[in-house]
Amino acid sequence: MLIDHPILGPRDASEFVYKGDANLIHRPDWQAEDAAAQFFEYGYLRDNPAGPHRELWFHEQGDRSWLVVTRDTRTHEITKVELARDVARREGRSK
Amino acid sequence: MRYSGFKVIREALHGHRGWGPAWRDAAPASDYDYVIIGGGGHGLATAYYLAKEFGESRIAVLEKGWIGGGNVGRNTTIIRSNYERDGNEPFYEFSLKLWEGLEQELNYNAMVSQRGILNLIHSDAQRDAFVRRGNAMRLHGADAELMSTEQILAKYPFLNVDNARFPIKGGLAQHRGGTVRHDAVAWGYARAADARGVDIIQNCEVTGFRMENGRCTGVETTRGTIGAKKVAACVAGSSSRLMEKAGMRLPIESHVLQAFVSEGLKPVLPGVITFGAGHFYCSQSDKGGLVFGGDIDGYNSYAQRGNLPVVEDVCEGGMAIFPMLGRARLLRMWGGVVDMSMDGSPIIDRTHIDGLYFNGGWCYGGFKATPASGFAYAHLLATDRPHEIATAYRFDRFQKGLMIDEKGMGNQPNLH
Numbered sequence: 420m421l422i423d424h425p426i427l428g429p430r431d432a433s434e435f436v437y438k439g440d441a442n443l444i445h446r447p448d449w450q451a452e453d454a455a456a457q458f459f460e461y462g463y464l465r466d467n468p469a470g471p472h473r474e475l476w477f478h479e480q481g482d483r484s485w486l487v488v489t490r491d492t493r494t495h496e497i498t499k500v501e502l503a504r505d506v507a508r509r510e511g512r513s514k
Numbered sequence: 515m516r517y518s519g520f521k522v523i524r525e526a527l528h529g530h531r532g533w534g535p536a537w538r539d540a541a542p543a544s545d546y547d548y549v550i551i552g553g554g555g556h557g558l559a560t561a562y563y564l565a566k567e568f569g570e571s572r573i574a575v576l577e578k579g580w581i582g583g584g585n586v587g588r589n590t591t592i593i594r595s596n597y598e599r600d601g602n603e604p605f606y607e608f609s610l611k612l613w614e615g616l617e618q619e620l621n622y623n624a625m626v627s628q629r630g631i632l633n634l635i636h637s638d639a640q641r642d643a644f645v646r647r648g649n650a651m652r653l654h655g656a657d658a659e660l661m662s663t664e665q666i667l668a669k670y671p672f673l674n675v676d677n678a679r680f681p682i683k684g685g686l687a688q689h690r691g692g693t694v695r696h697d698a699v700a701w702g703y704a705r706a707a708d709a710r711g712v713d714i715i716q717n718c719e720v721t722g723f724r725m726e727n728g729r730c731t732g733v734e735t736t737r738g739t740i741g742a743k744k745v746a747a748c749v750a751g752s753s754s755r756l757m758e759k760a761g762m763r764l765p766i767e768s769h770v771l772q773a774f775v776s777e778g779l780k781p782v783l784p785g786v787i788t789f790g791a792g793h794f795y796c797s798q799s800d801k802g803g804l805v806f807g808g809d810i811d812g813y814n815s816y817a818q819r820g821n822l823p824v825v826e827d828v829c830e831g832g833m834a835i836f837p838m839l840g841r842a843r844l845l846r847m848w849g850g851v852v853d854m855s856m857d858g859s860p861i862i863d864r865t866h867i868d869g870l871y872f873n874g875g876w877c878y879g880g881f882k883a884t885p886a887s888g889f890a891y892a893h894l895l896a897t898d899r900p901h902e903i904a905t906a907y908r909f910d911r912f913q914k915g916l917m918i919d920e921k922g923m924g925n926q927p928n929l930h
């Protein structure tokens with residue numbers, strides 16, 4: 420698989436480490452009333468869809484940036500690659 | 515029909531016209547006591563033990579394709595009970611004991627071969643870890659023996675013990691481990707279950723669950739609605755897809771695992787060996803092919819095929835201990851979708867929905883578990899209580915911090 424890195428261009432997927440569902444960007448608030456239940460879901464439950472999947476890839480053997488890759492789990496076809504930082508900011512994370 | 519040596523000779527003299535089909539091609543009835551979803555090894559074993567041990571007779575196994583087309587027909591066929599955690603070892607040792615009596619039990623030649631498995635040691639720290647694991651195994655009544663390099667070379671003279679980077683310093687052997695003909699496990703359980711009245715229904719995909727007053731009372735399928743007092747999911751790599759239809763999210767990611775077989779060779783490899791410094795395991799099939807594999811590809815996948823970097827990684831692992839492998843040509847490679855759980859251990863449990871049960875999370879190691887998984891799942895279905903060897907395989911262990919994490923990797927499925 421080739422991942423079209425937004426800064427570096429197409430890179431071999433083996434330069435990256437796979438870190439799972441991109442919803443992990445949204446870490447729950449540890450002060451929430453139901454923080455324990457939220458952290459259980461965050462830490463352990465996954466949608467695991469057959470089809471398009473937004474996922475985190477860490478460029479460990481490269482520039483060490485985190486990417487959000489949209490990839491079809493049935494065909495491995497990659498349709499979108501973004502910097503995880505941009506996605507997080509757009510979705511309301513402050514840093 | 516009972517199979518026997520006498521029957522084989524008789525049929526040889528009569529042009530093999532007397533062999534009937536091994537199981538009926540059943541059509542679905544309108545309802546059953548138990549509907550088991552998934553005709554892999556675990557589903558078929560569950561049906562067999564339900565019928566045999568718990569005297570239940572109105573049982574159906576629903577399979578979306580053909581039985582044995584999933585992971586039970588794709589794995590590298592290794593059986594062993596060399597686990598360390600208390601939640602695991604009694605379960606896998608129970609399974610190994612069932613393997614030892616399986617062929618007589620099913621009257622079917624599953625080619626159970628206890629040729630021994632050897633985990634190689636490459637460093638002092640690894641020796642300590644393997645000694646600890648061997649002791650844990652023996653405490654649970656399994657066999658384990660620490661082997662010196664000299665003892666290993668007597669059985670495997672071709673091993674590259676002086677590899678500069680990963681020298682072989684010894685190994686942990688389980689002599690009762692080995693291999694089993696994987697397809698024959700599916701067929702043997704199917705035939706034996708069918709003989710006890712189980713309906714095996716192929717080309718029947720479950721597309722939804724019938725819920726009434728919060729209770730699961732049956733399944734929707736491509737061959738119509740089928741009612742059931744109890745519905746038992748058992749679909750390995752498809753677990754999340756199936757349980758999503760009941761509104762459940764699981765502690766599971768589906769990943770692809772590849773396997774490889776070389777051209778047929780004369781007997782060179784008498785047992786199963788595993789590389790301890792990378793991930794590589796290998797045995798030789800009775801046809802002569804070297805059957806081997808390594809790590810999962812490491813990203814969510816339902817594709818049943820993998821990518822080249824893992825092929826390279828697996829072959830490098832093989833070459834490190836076993837340089838003669840480089841002369842053999844690769845005949846076939848394939849992939850299967852495995853249900854990687856968050857702690858690397860399985861789940862056999864009731865769900866929060868009455869009448870709906872779940873078996874899954876077998877990762878890349880559920881073939882060896884087939885008999886015990888079927889037995890324990892049948893026990894749970896029939897009695898609503900977990901079997902004593904499977905009490906730890908609960909859904910709520912992730913909430914309660916009771917993970918069974920053999921490798922101590924945490925909630926990162928691609929590291930287990």
Ligand SMILES: Cc1cc2nc3c(=O)[nH]c(=O)nc-3n(C[C@H](O)[C@H](O)[C@H](O)COP(=O)(O)OP(=O)(O)OC[C@H]3O[C@@H](n4cnc5c(N)ncnc54)[C@H](O)[C@@H]3O)c2cc1C
Binds near residue numbers: 581591807
């Ligand atoms: C390449 C590879 C190598 C492996 N090597 C080993 C090994 O050496 N040792 C070991 O112990 N384990 C090994 N495993 C793991 C082992 O094969 C699996 O854990 C085990 O087979 C899973 O249980 P099963 O046999 O019931 O699964 P499967 O055979 O996959 O059965 C599940 C069945 O459910 C069916 N299904 C799915 N969805 C539906 C639906 N909606 N309706 C109806 N039916 C459905 C599927 O078609 C399938 O037939 C390996 C796996 C792979 C892929």
